Amino acid sequence: MRWTKTYIPTLREDPADAVIDSHKLLLRAGLVRQLTAGVYNYLPLMQKVLLKITQIVREEMDASGAIEVTMPVLHPAEIWQKSGRWEVLGKEQMRMKDRHLRDLVLGATHEEVITSMVRGELKSYRQVPLNMYQIQVKFRDEPRPRFGLMRGREFIMKDAYTFDVDEAGLKVAYDKMADAYFKIFNRCGFQIKMVESDVGAMGGTGAHEFMVLVDTAGGEEVILACERCEYAANIERATSLVMSDESSREAKKEKALVYTPNMKTVEEVTGFLKVGPEKLVKTLLYQADGETVAAMIRGDRDINEVKLKNHLRCLELEMSPPDIVMKVTGALVGYAGPIGLSGVRIVADPEIKTMVNFVVGANKDDSHIINTNLEDFKIDEVCEIRKAEAGEICPRCNQGRLKAYSGIEVGNIFMLGTKYSDALDAKFVDAEGNERPFVMGSYGIGITRTAQAAIEAFHDEKGIIWPKTIAPYDFHIIPINIEDEQQKKVSFDLYEQLQNLGFDVLIDDRDERPGVKFNDADLIGIPIRISVGERGLKEGAVEIVIRRTMEVEKAPVEKAASRAAEIWEIL
RNA sequence: CGGGGUGUGGCGCAGCCUGGCAGCGCACUUGCUUUGGGAGCAAGGAGUCGGAGGUUCAAAUCCUCUCACCCCGACCA
Numbered sequence: 001m002r003w004t005k006t007y008i009p010t011l012r013e014d015p016a017d018a019v020i021d022s023h024k025l026l027l028r029a030g031l032v033r034q035l036t037a038g039v040y041n042y043l044p045l046m047q048k049v050l051l052k053i054t055q056i057v058r059e060e061m062d063a064s065g066a067i068e069v070t071m072p073v074l075h076p077a078e079i080w081q082k083s084g085r086w087e088v089l090g091k092e093q094m095r096m097k098d099r100h101l102r103d104l105v106l107g108a109t110h111e112e113v114i115t116s117m118v119r120g121e122l123k124s125y126r127q128v129p130l131n132m133y134q135i136q137v138k139f140r141d142e143p144r145p146r147f148g149l150m151r152g153r154e155f156i157m158k159d160a161y162t163f164d165v166d167e168a169g170l171k172v173a174y175d176k177m178a179d180a181y182f183k184i185f186n187r188c189g190f191q192i193k194m195v196e197s198d199v200g201a202m203g204g205t206g207a208h209e210f211m212v213l214v215d216t217a218g219g220e221e222v223i224l225a226c227e228r229c230e231y232a233a234n235i236e237r238a239t240s241l242v243m244s245d246e247s248s249r250e251a252k253k254e255k256a257l258v259y260t261p262n263m264k265t266v267e268e269v270t271g272f273l274k275v276g277p278e279k280l281v282k283t284l285l286y287q288a289d290g291e292t293v294a295a296m297i298r299g300d301r302d303i304n305e306v307k308l309k310n311h312l313r314c315l316e317l318e319m320s321p322p323d324i325v326m327k328v329t330g331a332l333v334g335y336a337g338p339i340g341l342s343g344v345r346i347v348a349d350p351e352i353k354t355m356v357n358f359v360v361g362a363n364k365d366d367s368h369i370i371n372t373n374l375e376d377f378k379i380d381e382v383c384e385i386r387k388a389e390a391g392e393i394c395p396r397c398n399q400g401r402l403k404a405y406s407g408i409e410v411g412n413i414f415m416l417g418t419k420y421s422d423a424l425d426a427k428f429v430d431a432e433g434n435e436r437p438f439v440m441g442s443y444g445i446g447i448t449r450t451a452q453a454a455i456e457a458f459h460d461e462k463g464i465i466w467p468k469t470i471a472p473y474d475f476h477i478i479p480i481n482i483e484d485e486q487q488k489k490v491s492f493d494l495y496e497q498l499q500n501l502g503f504d505v506l507i508d509d510r511d512e513r514p515g516v517k518f519n520d521a522d523l524i525g526i527p528i529r530i531s532v533g534e535r536g537l538k539e540g541a542v543e544i545v546i547r548r549t550m551e552v553e554k555a556p557v558e559k560a561a562s563r564a565a566e567i568w569e570i571l
Numbered sequence: 572c573g574g575g576g577u578g579u580g581g582c583g584c585a586g587c588c589u590g591g592c593a594g595c596g597c598a599c600u601u602g603c604u605u606u607g608g609g610a611g612c613a614a615g616g617a618g619u620c621g622g623a624g625g626u627u628c629a630a631a632u633c634c635u636c637u638c639a640c641c642c643c644g645a646c647c648a
Contacts, residue, residue, distance in 0.1 A: 009582095037639085092648075109648055140648075481607085516610095536607090
């Protein structure tokens, strides 16, 4: 492709609206332009990248035995109401009404659609296992779109769905998809990490995310991974070993009410009482679908609301407002405690069970109780609700410490079970003649997000460094001075030769100054650049430059194409 | 949804406080020169100052309302 015949609007300056490197580069390299919040045009270079990524995805999905289909973007509300996700997704879902005022949905995922699609027609155990996928635009009405394609309201995804007769079949399908995902992301050039994750609104029995690890600020999720074994989990899901601390060997003391005027935070109370925050137990009040629940957690820990929400099996979970706190505890916010708290479910983190002589709120203004022990109150349920932290001990090998990484989620896989086949009535007849719901799985890859993740993972201060498998072009030829007939001829000869060898080639035929072309080349990040200029031609040579390392090799004009192809092979 | 910020030519910004000719850099067009890391000179085109209402002799500037976008938080299949 000739630069002058395509559209690559590069920017010299950083766009004002971009914060993270990959977002700035998406805009500066002329890959995308925003239409409205969270919605982007994909310009010619980006289109090439997306096609290369989707091609890899297609090849590996097909190789795994999955069958490609295309499902509608526009869905009737009815199927979402049937599965119960109309309420679960709520405002996350892009919704509209048609002229008849019927509710419609712009799909964020397609479990409901595919389940309706096969219902009544896929009906024998002989027809499965079946895996169908599509590459399709998706919508999510993000409360706050940001970071370019990382958190958009419209994006492209590959989503696949499997149908099996039982859990064992699902496990096979699930592992097969995980395997395909490793192949896909490795081909895209990533070091990928598969981590355990929460199932969220998807529902089901288990899930994993595929994360690209980045050391920049561009990561959007924190993951914890054991430094000794293979354990790795999203922060929402990560657990750690409960360590009984030193104080648990103390002799139990008599509890006592203490006056703590205006001391509401953990810091204030422990500072005032001259004890560490690990000697205090926070009692946090939540409204779980209207019911008030108390969550107890050690003072120096953070609560993991996802874990609490999962334990309570509620749709909405939020901190109780002050008036409810007052009603339940009889005190202002900041003095809630488990002793004498009635009519409220008390959920405690297991770590609490290891503690002695701790501080709790007294359910009375300006008062706490010291030397509290487990016998002093009743715990209704014990459930891990604390956020695991870096440095804690791995729950799997019980030895290694957990380390935190910043990651970008580019893929996820879910074991759905029969949630959707039950709700939408997709059943088959087994060998014994019994009617049973399909056991399903669902598997996503964010195509547009993967492109941005590549930029985040592979760039330097001058621009993008595309992995060769997903680069918009393989070679970038720069005639230093396009007005010079010899340079022009050599450049275009090379352009044709490389194309004849099957490569995707971009030639910068603009009448621009060399500096402009070099800077744009560095910015858009084609893996190999070939400079054709007076300096080299004097010796009958052109320069082959590797973008990643900026290594330069001179090659004779007549051997340039074959030499460039060799370098490509080993890149 | 709470808090903060920004809307001025395609992009990046100044001007606003203290009302008085709408500016700068880059980009764009034309000409000449220049051509190995973002050229020089000259000439030129391009802006309802996000929108509506108000105050005033006069509003980019002050007031009210509103819309959009960005950031922090909440949220996040």
